[in-house]
Amino acid sequence: MTRPAGVAAVLRFARRHAGRDFTGRVRDAGLDLRPVSVETLQLNITRLCNQVCRHCHVDASPARREMMSAEAIDRSLALLAQHASIAKLDITGGAPELHPDFARLVEGARALSRHVMVRHNLTVQLDPHPITGASLAHLPEFFARHRVEVISSLPYYQAYFTDAQRGSGVFEKSLEALRRLNAQGYGAQDSGLQLNLVYNPVGPYLPAAQAGLEADYRRELLAKFGLRFNSLYTITNMPINRFRLHLEKSGQYEAYMEKLVAAFNPTAAEGVMCRTLVSVDHEGRLYDCDFNQMVDLPARGRDGRPLSIFEFDLDELLSRRIAFDDHCYGCTAGAGSSCGGATV
Amino acid sequence: MSHYYESDDLKKFGDIGKHAKALADDFFKYYANATGTDGALSKREKALIALAVAHAMKCPYCIDAYTTQCLETGSNPEQMMEAVHVAAVMQAGITLVHSVQMQNHLEKLVP
Ligand code: SF4
Ligand code: SF4
Numbered sequence: 014m015t016r017p018a019g020v021a022a023v024l025r026f027a028r029r030h031a032g033r034d035f036t037g038r039v040r041d042a043g044l045d046l047r048p049v050s051v052e053t054l055q056l057n058i059t060r061l062c063n064q065v066c067r068h069c070h071v072d073a074s075p076a077r078r079e080m081m082s083a084e085a086i087d088r089s090l091a092l093l094a095q096h097a098s099i100a101k102l103d104i105t106g107g108a109p110e111l112h113p114d115f116a117r118l119v120e121g122a123r124a125l126s127r128h129v130m131v132r133h134n135l136t137v138q139l140d141p142h143p144i145t146g147a148s149l150a151h152l153p154e155f156f157a158r159h160r161v162e163v164i165s166s167l168p169y170y171q172a173y174f175t176d177a178q179r180g181s182g183v184f185e186k187s188l189e190a191l192r193r194l195n196a197q198g199y200g201a202q203d204s205g206l207q208l209n210l211v212y213n214p215v216g217p218y219l220p221a222a223q224a225g226l227e228a229d230y231r232r233e234l235l236a237k238f239g240l241r242f243n244s245l246y247t248i249t250n251m252p253i254n255r256f257r258l259h260l261e262k263s264g265q266y267e268a269y270m271e272k273l274v275a276a277f278n279p280t281a282a283e284g285v286m287c288r289t290l291v292s293v294d295h296e297g298r299l300y301d302c303d304f305n306q307m308v309d310l311p312a313r314g315r316d317g318r319p320l321s322i323f324e325f326d327l328d329e330l331l332s333r334r335i336a337f338d339d340h341c342y343g344c345t346a347g348a349g350s351s352c353g354g355a356t357v
Numbered sequence: 358m359s360h361y362y363e364s365d366d367l368k369k370f371g372d373i374g375k376h377a378k379a380l381a382d383d384f385f386k387y388y389a390n391a392t393g394t395d396g397a398l399s400k401r402e403k404a405l406i407a408l409a410v411a412h413a414m415k416c417p418y419c420i421d422a423y424t425t426q427c428l429e430t431g432s433n434p435e436q437m438m439e440a441v442h443v444a445a446v447m448q449a450g451i452t453l454v455h456s457v458q459m460q461n462h463l464e465k466l467v468p
Binding site for chain 1: 399401425428429430431433434435
């Protein structure tokens with residue numbers, strides 16, 4: 014449900030007085046954060062997931078049933094065919110591989126020579142499909158055949174943080190899934206098959222510097238488990254949905270927001286991903302990013318109506334105002350954070 | 358009700374400049390340069406040293422602050438716990454090495 018305009022105005026006013034107004038902060042830094050392109054079309058095709066992670070900004074779980082319709086998938090492929098400038102398709106969820114049209118979407122985009130990225134949670138290779146019970150053990154071979162870039166969360170190179178965040182036993186399963194991806198050539202220097210890992214803090218603190226952590230992951234995963242990957246992306250936890258609830262329950266929400274606000278970095282702000290990406294929900298509605306999608310802040314056209322893939326006008330999309338809000342401080346803290354990791 | 362060591366007091370660290378601003382400014386500059394930069398030691402190594410010192414000096418503010426700082430610079434709980442053991446064993450060693458003084462004196466008294 015979208016907030017009524019009056020309530021939104023009151024909230025904006027309250028925030029400005031709490032010193033948190035993101036748009037004001039951006040303006041004070043002398044920045045004008047307009048969209049620059051739509052290089053990436055990010056589709057959130059389902060909220061169904063085999064896992065229930067503590068920090069999940071999607072609130073995904075095995076109980077969710079939202080699925081993108083076959084028409085919306087067709088329409089997304091048609092948009093890629095029409096717009097050569099949209100070079101990348103980023104498929105996310107939930108666990109997007111659980112969607113019945115997942116393979117068709119990947120094949121369609123590859124047939125159009127698009128770079129395809131899949132946000133793959135690793136364990137979905139090993140768990141039965143939460144609805145049909147089917148095995149998804151074929152995924153590493155499928156990804157390799159279509160030369161998909163695989164992007165997978167592994168909160169740490171040890172079980173302690175990984176299991177605390179993603180559930181007990183997830184670390185061991187993730188290692189097995191990584192072994193299967195490596196066996197297909199993923200992560201090998203010369204295979205061209207990209208396997209990128211994602212680190213995010215397990216609690217309300219900022220990620221460590223990406224380069225140092227990547228070196229630690231590389232050394233430890235190779236030495237202890239014989240595993241390889243390409244790059245590590247560090248991502249800041251967004252103070253929304255499940256993670257926000259956890260922060261509020263444990264009395265840490267205000268302190269976390271203060272930390273994010275204090276770490277505002279104008280250089281990171283310039284690189285926010287909403288300037289080059291558009292996010293689509295399972296009903297085809299457009300958003301500036303997956304986070305705005307989850308807090309119900311749609312991208313709006315010139316007349317204020319929410320935009321959708323069914324009436325897609327690239328020029329109108331590029332002239333939109335990005336809907337910034339409090340959670341945007343999660344993208345601009347420290348070295349910045351995006352679906353591709355740090356932005357500085 | 359008032360207590361010693363309120364966790365919220367950590368936010369007031371900057372208030373040490375209230376009555377001697379120039380000295381506080383000097384201190385915070387030195388503090389930031391010594392702990393907040395990658396130098397011959399990385400920020401991560403410095404945070405682990407600070408965590409160990411925080412334990413040795415038994416400062417709850419610093420323990421909270423440097424637990425977070427260690428995580429934010431990429432340390433893990435095993436490394437953090439080993440740093441605390443270094444602090445603990447140094448304190449034990451410092452206590453024990455003083456027994457040489459005891460023995461020296463003992464030998465004087467009991468020739
Ligand atoms: S974080 Fe990813 S793997 Fe975890 S519940 Fe959310 S969508 Fe699923
Ligand atoms: S949360 Fe979304 S809209 Fe806000 S800065 Fe980040 S990418 Fe942009």
